[in-house]
Amino acid sequence: MEEAAAQGVRVVPARPGPVIPGRHVDLRHGTGKVRGVPCFNRNSAIGKLRDDPGVIRRAVAHVEGNSWKPTPVAPGVCRLPS
Secondary structure, three states: OHHHHHOOOOEEOOOOOOOOOOOOOEEOOOOOOEEEEEOHHHHHHHHHOOOOHHHHHHHHHHHHOOOOOOEEEEOOEEEOOO
C-alpha cells in the first residue's frame, strides 16, 4: 500500500488503524484511471452505488438523517415522506 501511495495513488482506508491486507484498486471505468485503493467493503459499496455521485450523496444524506424533506400539499400543510 505504501508503494501505491508513493506512486501517487490515493489510499482510502475503511477505518483508521493498521494496514489490512485485501485492498482493491478502484478504477474510473470510462478512462481506466486509478482513483484509489479502498478496502473490499468500500470498493463493494462504491460498485453497488454504480459509481454515481448523486446516488452516493443520497446514501450519505440518508445515513446522516438529512433525507427527510416534507412535500408541500397546500399553504401551511406538508406531507411527510413515508
